Amino acid sequence: MTALLTLTVLVLVAIAIWQMTKIFELSQLKAEETGVATDKDNKYNGYLMFAFLIFIYGITIFSFAKYSKVLLPEASSAHGGGYDELMWVSFAIIFVVQTITQALLHYFAYKYRGEKGKKALFFADNDRLEFIWTIIPVIVLAGLILWGLYTWTNIMDVNDEDDPLIVELYAQQFNWTARYGGEDNVLGDASVRLIDIDRANVLGLDESDPNSADDILVKELHLPVGRKVNFMMRSQDVLHSAYMPHFRAQMNCVPGMITQFSFTPTITTEEMRRNPDVVDKVKRTNTLRAKWAAEGKPNSDPWEFDYVLLCNKICGKSHYNMQMKIIVETEEEYNKWIAEQATFKETLASVE
């Protein structure tokens, strides 16, 4: 027992000495070693703020220079110009505002850095200042939102004016089928329940509907330039999204319902192939492909520009390759092409 007590006393004395040593050390510390930032530290941090500002601006300029070329070329649809304009004005406002506010933020962090004897000015509120920083964003944002709503309403107004071409885009894992209304430009009724693979009725067209007989099913979308197209989208299985980037068009394809989108193509595939941005992109891609070919890598055949319909919803493992070629051509070329296509009735297999 005495041994234990003695040991406890010794341990406690040891702790007491250790603690007293720490107190003694703390009381002996010089001003620079207290862990409190000195004027020199604060100045150094202020300069680092400027260095960070230069880094932000630098990376912005670098990104502009290096990645501008990956942007889409000029819009190929009637509504695309307005859509791009809205986007570029939004970009420009964000760019200017953020360039100025970043500079002010980092400059003030430097200017009002901690300094011995410097005291912050305190005031509870400033009505004029609060009014300014509230009203300016309100006006700018309200303007952008109203303009956006106006653009959105115009783009999403799917109607039957101007004799639109009616085309169905049918999505399934992992391909697209397009269906034209045929001579009458009216799509026959269809339902996934009517799909009959044995008879090659892959889209589930209602054979009893007289409108379906002349419908035309194709795996390459041809569109006449300058004619409005009303797309009716269906999906067989999961959510897909019909994305036609060059036309600034995208609409989800939802199982069990028909969704719509409408646009007028304005530039033919041939014309787009001569667009300087497209020429440049094709050149860059083919330089890369030539390199791949030399190394014996796949996908190294020379590439030619084509409009494309892509799936823009991750719908399964081959989603990345769910696409269909779009060809925009003159009305004569389109009429010639569509006349060569077989109708639904002609392709329907008869089963005994």
Ligand SMILES: [Cu+2]
């Ligand atoms: Cu898909």
